[in-house]
Amino acid sequence: MTNTGAASLPASAGEPGGASLPDLDRLRAALRPAELPLPTPRETREAAGRVNDLLHAERYREARALVERFRDAPAAPEDRLALLRAALHGAVLAGVGEQVARDAADLVTLLRRSGNAGQAAAVLAVLLERGPFAQLASAGTRAATEEIPTGRGRHRGEAPQASAEMLVVVRALERSAVPGPRGTTADPRRDAARLRAALAALPAVRAQLLTDPEHELRLRLAQSLEGAGEAAAATTAALDLLELLADGADDAADPRTDPERLATAAHAVLARTLGVSHPLQAVHHALEALDAMPEIEDPPLRIGLITALLQALMAAGATREASFTAGRLASLQRTLGREVLRTAPLLAVAAQRVQAERYDAAWVPLEQARAIAREHRDRHGLLEVTRLAASVHERTGEHGSSLRELQQMAEQARWLADDLATPTSAQGELIRTELQANALAMRRALDLGRHGAVEGAVCAIQRRTRPGGGRPVLPAELLWDHRVDALMGRFLAAGAALARGAAGADEETCAHLLSEVRDAIDEVPPGHEGRARYWRVYLEDRHAHLLAERGRREPAHEAAHRAREGWQRLGSDADVARLDGLLRSLAGEGAGAG
Numbered sequence: 001m002t003n004t005g006a007a008s009l010p011a012s013a014g015e016p017g018g019a020s021l022p023d024l025d026r027l028r029a030a031l032r033p034a035e036l037p038l039p040t041p042r043e044t045r046e047a048a049g050r051v052n053d054l055l056h057a058e059r060y061r062e063a064r065a066l067v068e069r070f071r072d073a074p075a076a077p078e079d080r081l082a083l084l085r086a087a088l089h090g091a092v093l094a095g096v097g098e099q100v101a102r103d104a105a106d107l108v109t110l111l112r113r114s115g116n117a118g119q120a121a122a123v124l125a126v127l128l129e130r131g132p133f134a135q136l137a138s139a140g141t142r143a144a145t146e147e148i149p150t151g152r153g154r155h156r157g158e159a160p161q162a163s164a165e166m167l168v169v170v171r172a173l174e175r176s177a178v179p180g181p182r183g184t185t186a187d188p189r190r191d192a193a194r195l196r197a198a199l200a201a202l203p204a205v206r207a208q209l210l211t212d213p214e215h216e217l218r219l220r221l222a223q224s225l226e227g228a229g230e231a232a233a234a235t236t237a238a239l240d241l242l243e244l245l246a247d248g249a250d251d252a253a254d255p256r257t258d259p260e261r262l263a264t265a266a267h268a269v270l271a272r273t274l275g276v277s278h279p280l281q282a283v284h285h286a287l288e289a290l291d292a293m294p295e296i297e298d299p300p301l302r303i304g305l306i307t308a309l310l311q312a313l314m315a316a317g318a319t320r321e322a323s324f325t326a327g328r329l330a331s332l333q334r335t336l337g338r339e340v341l342r343t344a345p346l347l348a349v350a351a352q353r354v355q356a357e358r359y360d361a362a363w364v365p366l367e368q369a370r371a372i373a374r375e376h377r378d379r380h381g382l383l384e385v386t387r388l389a390a391s392v393h394e395r396t397g398e399h400g401s402s403l404r405e406l407q408q409m410a411e412q413a414r415w416l417a418d419d420l421a422t423p424t425s426a427q428g429e430l431i432r433t434e435l436q437a438n439a440l441a442m443r444r445a446l447d448l449g450r451h452g453a454v455e456g457a458v459c460a461i462q463r464r465t466r467p468g469g470g471r472p473v474l475p476a477e478l479l480w481d482h483r484v485d486a487l488m489g490r491f492l493a494a495g496a497a498l499a500r501g502a503a504g505a506d507e508e509t510c511a512h513l514l515s516e517v518r519d520a521i522d523e524v525p526p527g528h529e530g531r532a533r534y535w536r537v538y539l540e541d542r543h544a545h546l547l548a549e550r551g552r553r554e555p556a557h558e559a560a561h562r563a564r565e566g567w568q569r570l571g572s573d574a575d576v577a578r579l580d581g582l583l584r585s586l587a588g589e590g591a592g593a594g
Contacts, residue, residue, distance in 0.1 A: 020280065021318050022287060030290040031306060031328040033335065034297045041066070044075035048082035049259035051090065053298040058337060060094045071106070077114040078211050082259045084110060111210060118208045122162035122170035129171075165201040166208065172198030172220070173213055188227030189425050195221040215241060215262050222269045228425050231273040238269040261296070264289045268301065271308040275315055282312035299335045306332060307348045314355055326352040330365065343369045343381040350388055359392055366392070379419075383412040383433070390440075403444045403453060410437035410460060428473040435464060435482045442489040446496070454493040461486035467523075476525045484535050487517045488542070495546035514543065537566030541579065548586060557586045 022030075041047040047070040054063035067087040075083070084107040091099035104127050111120035162170075172194045199217050206212060222237035245263050258264075267289035274282035286309035293302055306329050313322040326349045333345040346369035353362035366389060373381030386409035393402035413434035417427050438457040445453035465479040465486070491513040497505040517539055524532035540563035547556035560582050567575035 021313075021316065021321060022283065024321070024324060026287065027321060027324055030287050030309075031325065031332070032294075033332065034302070035294045036297065038295055038297055041070070043079065044070050044073055044083050045079040045259055048079065048086050049261065051083065051086040052259055052261065053296055053301075055086065055090045055093060056298050056300055058300075060090055063090045064094070064099070077110060080110055081107070081210055086259065114210050116208060116210045118162055118166050118205065119170065119210060122166040123174070125162055125167060126171050126174050163205065165204040168194075168201040169198045169205055169209070169213065169217075172217060186227075187423050187425070188224045189423070192221060192224040192228055192230075195224060215244060216260055218244070219260070219262050219265055219269075222266065226269055226273055229429070231277075234269055235273045238266045238273070241266045242270075261301075264292050264296070264301075267292075268305055268308070271305060271312065275308060275312045279312040279315035283309060283316065283318075286312060299332075299337065300341055303329070303333055303336055303341070303345050307345045310348045310352060314352055319356065322352050323356060339372055340376040340378055340381070343372050343378060343384075346372070347381075347384050347388060354388065354392055354395070357395075359396055362388075362392060379412050379416050383409060383416065386412060387437075399444055399448060403441055403448065403450070406437050406441035406444060407453070407456075410434050410441060410457075413437060414460070414464075424473070431464060431474055432478070435461060435478075439482060439485055442486065446489060446493055449496070451493050451497055451502075454489055458486040458490045477528045477531070480520075480523060480525055480528070481531065484517065484520045487513070487520050488535070488539065491517050491539075492542055492546070495542075495549075499546060499549040510546075514539075533566070534570065537563055537570060540566060541575070544579075544582060548582065553586055557583065560586065 038050075041050050047066055051063045051066050054060075054066065063086075067083065067090070070083055071087075084103060088100065088103040088107055091103050104124075108120050108124050108127075111117075111123060175191070175194065195217055199214070199221070202214060202217070206214075218237055218241040222234045222241060225231075225234035225237055242263065245266075267285040271282050271286035271289065274285065286305050289305050290302070290309070293305075296302075306325065310322060310325045310329055313325055329345050330349045333342050333349075336342050336345075346365040350362045350364075350366040350369065353359070353365070366385060369381060370385045370389075372378070373385055386405045390402050390405035390409060393399070393405060413430050416422055417430035417434060422430065438460045442454055442457035442461075445451075445457065461482050465483040491510070494505060494510050494513050498507065498510055518536075521532050521535045521539070540559050544556050544559035544563050547559060560579055564576055564579035564583065567579060
């Protein structure tokens with residue numbers, strides 16, 4: 001049987017987790033910035049790697065200048081292919097149609113002249129499809145590429161032909177490496193399916209390709225699976241790639257001969273996917289990737305790796321190492337060229353300070369992250385800011401402030417879940433977050449006696465969990481549980497208002513809300529009767545206490561008896577003892593009244 005996910009990780013001798021914590025000297029070396037100025041690339045393949053680094057750092061002009069320096073330099077066809085693919089990637093990212101046309105023409109010409117007519121035809125077909133290239137390229141792009149002959153007997157203007165398998169492979173390569181047009185959203189699940197199909201088709205066309213793309217396809221697959229939230233599958237794919245690289249050339253992990261940075265990127269995937277389940281292994285992979293980066297100037301990749309490293313150290317409980325890493329990250333995140341990229345590292349630094357109970361220090365990066373996210377309308381960033389801010393307020397006893405953060409957290413999650421640009425695969429988790437935030441806000445509002453805030457949270461939960469409210473993306477039992485919880489909160493708020501004699505509170509309203517909760521419990525989905533029994537007992541318990549607070553001794557006594565019997569059937573001795581105390585109190589009041 002083949003292990004998958006984290007179960008396939010090798011274990012180091014004497015270390016059950018497969019890795020040990022690094023010492024501070026190792027961390028200090030790994031957290032150094034790039035050794036600037038970097039040496040000038042001397043070969044086309046090395047230049048292709050540098051171009052990819054510059055593109056990832058969004059330094060498009062420098063990348064284009066380097067492409068032009070090496071475009072006509074003598075080089076092996078494989079190295080020229082790496083450079084031209086990077087050039088085309090940059091042209092699409094920059095949105096310059098003329099550069100797209102020129103790079104596409106050069107790329108197809110190279111493949112044809114290298115004897116890879118099938119691959120040339122497939123690349124040309126992909127470029128002319130309705131996709132990122134067709135959107136950005138002008139009419140001149142299509143004319144320039146259609147002028148390129150890809151085989152004997154093809155007349156001008158005739159569509160190039162390629163085998164189905166070749167098209168599957170080339171389409172997966174180009175569409176996973178180059179983003180779509182602006183305004184479109186990638187679907188990682190669809191990308192993963194496309195990449196799996198390409199890997200299945202690859203053996204049939206491998207001999208017809210200028211270079212073997214298996215390693216790149218496996219990397220893109222791991223990244224797509226990670227984006228789709230399939231951490232175990234992404235871990236397996238990344239480990240498979242590292243194993244293939246280790247079995248291949250000795251210099252496969254050398255950035256100078258690896259223009260796609262395959263090994264570094266695979267370690268980066270593992271640093272993220274293993275951060276919670278196997279934090280020590282995640283630390284190891286983050287350090288492996290950072291060790292390969294002295295001559296790679298890619299601040300987004302470097303800062304992303306250090307962020308993953310910090311999160312893994314926190315998950316491993318390595319307080320000293322996490323504190324040191326957070327200090328370096330707080331400084332290095334300023335090197336990012338685009339401000340919106342600073343949100344994630346700032347949040348990681350703030351989380352580390354919260355974990356270390358340095359709450360005042362945590363507010364500095366947290367508020368910096370909030371300001372950046374607001375300025376750039378980064379709702380994902382604001383969601384994480386409010387999540388962490390609510391936690392800080394709870395820890396410091398500022399419950400009113402915690403309520404406000406929870407309300408904002410629910411609003412950000414709601415907006416993202418309903419956004420048409422959000423992939424279906426991400427909606428479920430966002431709705432779950434919205435429901436959890438509203439449920440916590442409702443409880444906090446109950447504690448604070450803020451009836452309006454309770455009602456707002458209840459209405460929001462009802463809108464999201466109502467039966468027949470659209471295509472469900474969460475299990476029916478979860479939606480039902482939140483619906484019952486919300487109606488329970490509304491009933492408790494009304495009962496508390498009646499007990500303190502608030503204006504507008506009356507017995508009839510409380511009785512109606514009690515009936516609503518009971519009806520909702522009776523709508524239990526099949527297979528979850530045990531949870532329904534718990535809710536019925538809890539409702540009787542709370543009802544008994546509310547009646548007792550209003551001085552209604554006899555009905556309170558009856559409800560308390562029913563609740564006690566229910567807790568006894570559920571085997572909750574602590575709740576039975578608590579109800580015994582309530583019953584004694586009610587009996588004492590009755591004797592005193594008599």
